Amino acid sequence: MKPLVAIVGRPNVGKSTLFNRLVKRRLALVEDVPGVTRDRHYADAEWGDRAFTLIDTGGFVPGEKDSLLKQVREQAQLAVEECDAILFVTDGRAGLTAADQAVAELLRKSGKPVVVAANKLDSESVQVQALSGEFFRMGLGDVLPLSAEHALGVNGLVEALLDKLPPKKEGEDAEKKDDDAIGIAIIGRPNVGKSTLVNALLKEKRVVASEVPGTTRDPIDSTLEYKGKKVVLTDTAGIRRKSSIAHRVEKFSVVAALKVMERSDVAVLLMDATEPAVDQDAKLAGLAEEKGRALVIVINKWDLIGTDQRRQEAFREALKHSLKFVGYAPIVFTSALTGSKVEKVLDIAVELAEQFRYRAPTPQLNRLLEHMVDANPAPIVAGKPLRLYYIAQVGTAPPTFALTCNYPQRVPDMYKRYITNQLRKTFDLRVPLRLLFKERPGQAKRVARKRLTLKSKPKSKSGKR
Structure with missing residues (x-):
């Protein structure tokens, strides 16, 4: 395994901008508003002869009572627990805040090596003024000036980070992307249970799941082994009708979700059993067909409907009628919350991935x-x-x-x-x-x-x- 590096800090200090800068491509959503990143987001980076895996995290707000922000903080804490080193990002222009000090206290307790960066410092005069001493009160050693947006100070930051990583192991560079991995994109309208399904399939709390629509924004990749097959699950943002997309961040999320579907083998279209098939479900199914992706239609929250087999068959027939242009797609009835039949989703998705690459004599x-x-x-x-x-x-x-x-x-x-x-x-x-x-x-x-x-x-x- 490559060394893991977690990027942490309070909201809106530029963690995702730095993440994109270090992995040398735009993977995480970046917007000048707090709270854009919510889940752990992994990507590999290479600098010189050293490779490592970065984890972008949501804004770390110690002691937050709000249920959604509490889950975001839990995701950041999990990243700190599993990583080998920490990049602690602060806002150099705003100066040291009580939230920064609280995060620093938690990082000291973790016992992990920490590199501290004061971000958003775009000139030497600003850097000297900002680093006059207050950031050193956190007790985490040197504070490095940085402008992630303008790539100033990045090389020095990486050098300091590499010094904190464990010694390079033999064969560390031998890791390669497995082209045989099966890509599965979890798509659907907001609040149908996509993140809950991913967590149920992984058997761990990997992504933030909340009743608040629009919780997931970045597409989040998770890898698992299933019956000898490597599977990459990607949780995506809920896709609404265009007229319902009010915020710029959500527009970016939808574009990212569609791109994920294009690079996947199988699209799992999650629908809510308590709502009949709506126009947006049909449009998403049509997009999967248009992009030529294998499709599994998953009816979630079936535990709220009951176990009546006749009712299930009636629902299936109605669905096939309303989505007859993808009548070939298998339909699975599940409950991501209880775990009922979630493995069947993987069984069918793996089978479809093989058919997706089938070659007839x-x-x-x-x-x-x-x-x-x-x-x-x-x-x-x-x-x-x-x-x-x-x-x-x-x-x-x-x-x-x-x-x-x-x-x-x-x-x-x-x-x-x-x-x-x-x-x-x-x-x-x-x-x-x-x-x-x-x-x-x-x-x-x-x-x-x-x-x-x-x-x-x-x-x-x-x-x-």
Whole structure:
């Protein structure tokens, strides 16, 4: 494992800006308002020949009574407990506050090595004035001037941090991203239980879960091993209708959530059992289909409805009718709060991830094509018969099939659906499929040659060819 470094401090001192600066890419949301970051956010960083993992945390407010802020503080405390070193960020312009001193007291008790940074100091004169002595009263050693936004003092800060890390272990740099890991994005409207589901799947309190809508803002990755498979779960911000997105931070969160879905293999669309499928649920399902992601529809809070099997089947049928454009997607009824059937979500997601990368044998595909055409002949288009000659799989994630035919632009949607359904049935695929229709090689030349032949034929005496 790479060494872990936790970035802590009170709200709005620039922790996420520093996090992005150190990992050299914009991963955490940054906004000039307190409380943007709420969960632990992990990312790898490399400086020189040393690699380490950074943990961005929410604003640390000791003694906070508010339930949501209390959970944010708990997440920061967990980061402090698991890390090897701490980056304690303060606001150099605001000076030392009582909240800074309280955080410093907790960090001293942790016994972990600490590097203190006074952030938001953009010039030498400001630095000298700000570091006149008050920050040293915290008793945590030297205080390093920094402007994370303008990259001033970052190199010195990293050097001080590297000195605090445990000695480099043999093979530490050998860690690589596992390309075989299954990416699962948990998506849904606000307050349907996404973070609670992630915690239930991980069997630990990994992300902040609250009844307050919009608690999650950053997409949060969590890794687990499940039945021999490496799985990366990503909790995302609740996605509302555009007209409901009032705050700029939430707009950023929604964009980030959609990007997470694009890079995942499977989207788990979480819905609230106490509310019928709404327009926004349908739009999210449509986005998963549009992006070509495998989809699991999970009905959460089913414990509030009951155990009546007939009621569950009626709910399932109504859902399939309202979301018939993703009728292939499996539906699971769970309770993230009680843990009922949450493992089934992982079972199905792992199975769909395999289907997402499935590759069908070409000979079997062409036997299927022959059977399809015999059972349901291709229609007449523009007064001429549509002929399908050949099929081959040309891509995965999602499975993509190319069919060679004489009129690729005129294949009716109804016949496309027929082909798609037959492919699903034959290969037991419950993921999005893509069909491409193309002409036979040399088709344009053959048509041109035929036209030329007709023009060159001599006319008969009657004026007919």
